[in-house]
Amino acid sequence: MKEMYPKRGRVILHVDMNSFYASVEMAYDPTLKGKPLAIAGNPEERRGIIVTCSYEARKSGVKTTMPLWEAKKLCPQLIVRKPHFDRYRAASMGMFEILRQYTSLVEPVSIDEGYMDITESFEFGTPIEIAESIQKRILEQLDLPCSIGIAPNKFLAKTASDLKKPLGITILRKRDIPAVLWPLETDKMHGVGKKTAEKLKTIGIHTIGDVAKANELQLKTLLGINGIRLKERANGRDLRPVDPEAIEEFKSIGNSTTLPRDISNQQELISTLESLAETVSIRLKRKNVLATTLGITIRYKDRKTITRSKKLSNPVNQKEEVASIAEQLLLKHWNGNSVRLLGITGYDLVAQDHAYKQLDLFSYEKDAQKEPLLHTLSSLREKYGENIIEMAGSHKVDDKHDIGTATSFNKDFLRSFPHRAEEKD
DNA sequence: TCTGGGGTCCTAGGACCC
């Protein structure tokens, strides 16, 4: 019987590149094809861990995050290559370009995977035909394999793309959930790792089906808000839209490094921080943002890791500023033991043009501290223009209460930026 | 010879304000 398509549900694809870095290297050097290949951090140093490996290497038990020496023991003929991120970025761009030929609703999740909403893309064929066409073109044009999941929402599409690798296409309909999704172990769920899986076992939950039927209160007690969400997902409910913009909104930018050896010399640690600060500064500037909070990460010899951060009154992205704040944090919180890893991260990123205005306001605060008696409305107007004076007027900036008042109207003033209003959505 | 580097999201406690 012919369906009338009453309120058609969404059709979401999840495109997942198969062992991406290794596949890109094979595309560059076809003599590597069919061989056990691993991409590893830095083969000669201790940060040598497996980032990705080919299916041939996986057959010998080689896995992602395994230390290189262990991988070589398992697979002596393993070919090891250093990562070439420029190649992966280029391949990634090529892939997303292909995806965007079917719809503009493409949401990159990482360098090698993305969601597509093809609900309105029927001109290109049925969902399966579209998936086959995408997979074929990525293979022919880029020489790269991918797996694709087809489903009514993101969670099911993501789960589906995982079911057949490499070069799989898997449909996961609502009605397939009990037979296909529910028998899987909980750790196959996106968002459930080792710890959560263990916790779930303590209340007798082993499969996704168990999660689907679990008591909500019990889940909430055990896992918080995430418990509720897991149950929703396990029942195939997920309303998150495909958001092409999501990838643009960076929340933090950082750089960290495992030191070539454990270091307890203060001067060496500081010069490491300086080079990390330079990278962070460059990345902040490239994105045209400043960091309002700056944090450092210290991992000690015994792998105990601490983070320490500081909210700033002046957002920063200059190398010298980043380095100096990071050094202060280090000197204040480092316990003197040997350090294995150091990192710097900027949080609470604000757009540069917006932050300039913020800088002006903060510099006003500083001035105010120097000359607490001089801030009449007219002097403010002179310095900051009409715009600010309206705010100031409504807060009665007088001879005495300039500092406190200025701070509070700064906040209001900042909230009034259209930029901030947009952020909330 | 143990275990990288880039992130996101959530939780929880204390300070502070009303």
Add this chain to the structure above:
DNA sequence: TCTGGGGTCCTAGGACCC
């Protein structure tokens, strides 16, 4: 005299993902 409750900000840690 011995004391509420809610909201927000800040900081730190942890789980998870690719």
